[in-house]
Amino acid sequence: MSATFDRRSFLRYSVAAGGVVGASSLLAACGSDSSSSSDAIKVQLSWIKNIEFAGEYFALEKGYYKAAGITPDPVLLTGGGAGTGVETGLTAKKVWIGMTAPQLTAPVILQGAKLKTVAATYQKNPFCIMSSAKSPIATPADMKGRKIGVQASNENVFKALLTANGLKDSDVEKITVQYDPTPLTKGEVDGWVAYSTNEPITLAAQGFPTETLLFADHNLPLVAETLVVRQETIDKERDKLKKFLKAEIQGWKDAVANPRMSAELAANKYGKDQKLKVEDQEKEAIAQNDLVVSADTKVNGLLTMTDQLIEENIAALAKAGYTLKGADIFDLSVLKEVYEENPDLKA
Numbered sequence: 001m002s003a004t005f006d007r008r009s010f011l012r013y014s015v016a017a018g019g020v021v022g023a024s025s026l027l028a029a030c031g032s033d034s035s036s037s038s039d040a041i042k043v044q045l046s047w048i049k050n051i052e053f054a055g056e057y058f059a060l061e062k063g064y065y066k067a068a069g070i071t072p073d074p075v076l077l078t079g080g081g082a083g084t085g086v087e088t089g090l091t092a093k094k095v096w097i098g099m100t101a102p103q104l105t106a107p108v109i110l111q112g113a114k115l116k117t118v119a120a121t122y123q124k125n126p127f128c129i130m131s132s133a134k135s136p137i138a139t140p141a142d143m144k145g146r147k148i149g150v151q152a153s154n155e156n157v158f159k160a161l162l163t164a165n166g167l168k169d170s171d172v173e174k175i176t177v178q179y180d181p182t183p184l185t186k187g188e189v190d191g192w193v194a195y196s197t198n199e200p201i202t203l204a205a206q207g208f209p210t211e212t213l214l215f216a217d218h219n220l221p222l223v224a225e226t227l228v229v230r231q232e233t234i235d236k237e238r239d240k241l242k243k244f245l246k247a248e249i250q251g252w253k254d255a256v257a258n259p260r261m262s263a264e265l266a267a268n269k270y271g272k273d274q275k276l277k278v279e280d281q282e283k284e285a286i287a288q289n290d291l292v293v294s295a296d297t298k299v300n301g302l303l304t305m306t307d308q309l310i311e312e313n314i315a316a317l318a319k320a321g322y323t324l325k326g327a328d329i330f331d332l333s334v335l336k337e338v339y340e341e342n343p344d345l346k347a
Contacts (some may be wrong), residue, residue, distance in 0.1 A: 004204040013065055013226065040076040041065075041244065044089045044098035046225065048272035051281040051288065054262035055121065057270050075244075075305060077270070090230055097233070097244065101224045102123065102329060103157070106301070106322040109329055114231040116331040119245060119303040123294040124216035127157060129313040130184065130194040130203075130338055136211035137191045140165035140218050149177035154193045155217070160320040166217035184210075186319035197287040201280070201285035220319065221312045223305065224291070243337050246304070251346050252302045256292055259285035301339050301346045305332055315343075341342030 045053050047299055056077055059065055065075045080086065080096065086098030087108040102117065109115055128146065131137040137146065140161065150158045155174075162169065177187050181199050182191045185208050194200060200210045214221065227248070255262045263281035298307050305313075310326045317324065339345055 001265050009268040011284050037305060038128035039072070040074045041070065041097070041306050042095040043075060043077050045077060045080050045093040047080050047098040047099070048162060049266070050274060051078065051262060051266045051271075051284045052225065053077065053270070054266060054285060055248060055252030055289075057262070057265040058254040059247045061265065062251070062254065065244065066337075068247045070240065070247070081217070085206050086228065087113065087115060087234055090228060093230075095222075097227055097229050097241075099225050100228050101226055102222055103315060103320055103322070104325060105228055106317050110324060114225040114331075115228050115308050116231055116234060117226045117228050117329055118234070118241065118331055119248065119335050120223035120305050121227070121303060122223055122291040123297060123305075123309070124214065124291045124300045125163075125220075125222040125224040126196045126198075126291060127154075127215040127220075128196040128200070129161075129183065129191045129213040129215075131191045131213070132184065132187075133209040133211050135190065137213055138211060139213065140167060142213075143167065143172045143191060145172070147173045147175050147177050147188075148191040148193070149181070149183055149189040151179060152176060152247045156320060158193055158222075160222050160316070161218065164316070165318050167329070169240055172200055180311035189283070191275050197284045198293070201287060205280075220316050221309065222316045223309070223313060227303070234334060237332060241334050242338050242341075245335055246342060246345070249302050252292065253345075255285070256289050256302070259289065299346075304335060304339070305330065 001274075016321050045056075060075065085104075086095070087105055088101040089095040090098055091108070091113050098175065099121070102294065103342070105115055105117060124200040129143065131136050137143055141296075144167070148158070151236075159169070175183075177183060177189070177192070180192065180282070181192045181203065183189050185206075192199070195337060196211070196214055200212050203210055229241065230332070259282050262285045263278045266281045266285075267278045292302065297307065300306065310330050310332075313330075314324065314326050319328075
């Protein structure tokens with residue numbers, strides 16, 4: 001990606017960002033893609049077409065969707081952006097499946113939406129506290145008495161981090177900031193809420209090495225880039241969903257195995273209009289792999305969630321103010337069937 005700092009991690013994955021936007025916002029973000037064939041399987045991405053969707057690019061490039069049996073329907077990837085609500089697109093039936101995050105889906109479900117998370121690409125969410133490597137914040141306790149730059153849209157998720165680690169608001173000096181972490185490089189703050197595969201990489205390239213404290217490693221283990229569908233899709237189009245998920249797994253296996261090609265697909269083809277740099281995208285792809293692959297996925301397969309991880313996510317959502325049961329938001333049964341019927345996908 002370019003040297004500029006975008007708002008992607010904050011406007012998409014922040015608890016405070018909600019997830020409920022008007023249908024008109026979704027249509028505006030979709031642009032001309034929305035007018036494509038009504039037979040297309042419309043996939044709403046959580047952000048612009050960058051490295052984060054390398055698995056989908058491979059699935060298209062290698063014909064995995066078609067090979068899985070999704071014909072004659074084409075698979076259409078629609079890039080998202082600030083103000084684009086995947087949950088709104090789903091409830092309005094403008095898209096068939098979308099990539100989002102539990103803290104965005106949970107409040108919509110609590111409002112009555114019949115949506116379910118059927119897979120999780122990122123086993124860990126990328127939120128982190130970024131600090132200077134010369135004065136690192138390595139544990140939540142290290143934040144005590146220090147200035148932490150927190151964007152307004154991230155206040156809820158930051159508060160959840162404090163709560164999850166037995167800290168009070170008064171234990172830290174929260175500084176309301178924007179999105180460019182220059183104040184960190186100038187020493188105006190000691191820590192910065194960031195996205196582990198974005199700002200730390202960019203600052204390192206500029207000669208400012210950082211330390212990162214990943215929220216997911218400190219009692220806030222929310223997954224991210226979750227695949228969410230309407231309940232009726234599970235009930236009425238289960239076979240079609242299984243075919244789609246099979247292709248997703250195949251695509252992500254390729255993406256994990258080849259960060260360089262992932263970067264080239266993102267920068268030179270699917271995200272060409274975003275003016276991405278292959279070198280930067282490759283660095284992000286390598287960092288991203290640490291979020292996609294875990295000890296559990298090595299055993300159970302990519303995109304899966306263990307019962308324990310689901311329970312941990314429910315507990316994390318509760319700390320963020322959203323109380324619900326695992327069955328209210330997660331249904332991994334379809335993915336489980338895919339692996340049972342295609343055991344070679346785990347290899």
